Amino acid sequence: MVRACFLLLLAAALAGCKSTPPPVPLAQLNAQQMHGHAVFQTNCSSCHYDRRDASLHGPPLLGVFKKPSLPSGAPANDERVTATILHGHGLMPAVGGAMDQQDIDDLLAYLHTL
Ligand code: HEC
Incomplete structure (x- = not known):
């Protein structure tokens, strides 16, 4: 019993290290973030995914501010x-x-919701 609990905790801890929290759903964005989403669609979406953890022409911006650094290693701020x-x-x-x-x-306000 004790061992099973330990394994569950360990699994949860490992999963926590790998996955960042999901983006805020589009339907829950405030007015500023909604406008930011429109700016993203116009200026960034041809080269970056915002809600998919995959590269397009550039790296994904999913969780960009939840990670400690940008892909280049520069601080994510x-x-x-x-x-x-x-x-x-x-x-x-x-x-x-x-x-x-x-x-x-x-x-930027929109990117912070990713
Ligand atoms: C024409 C394609 C293109 C467009 C449009 C574009 N990007 Fe990029 N972006 C790239 C590429 C390619 C890279 C990888 C650059 C490299 O490291 O050589 C990149 C890298 C980045 C990075 C990571 C920088 C780093 O230090 O690692 C951020 C953040 C970023 N883009 C944000 C944006 C945002 C926000 C927009 C919209 C305003 C945008 N990009 C529009 C192609 C694009």
């Missing part, structure tokens, strides 16, 4: 992601040209 959008990174071109500060703020 608003500053680095904003810089990536505005200046590009490696194979990613700068894509911020069509976005104003509000769009970027709302996009």
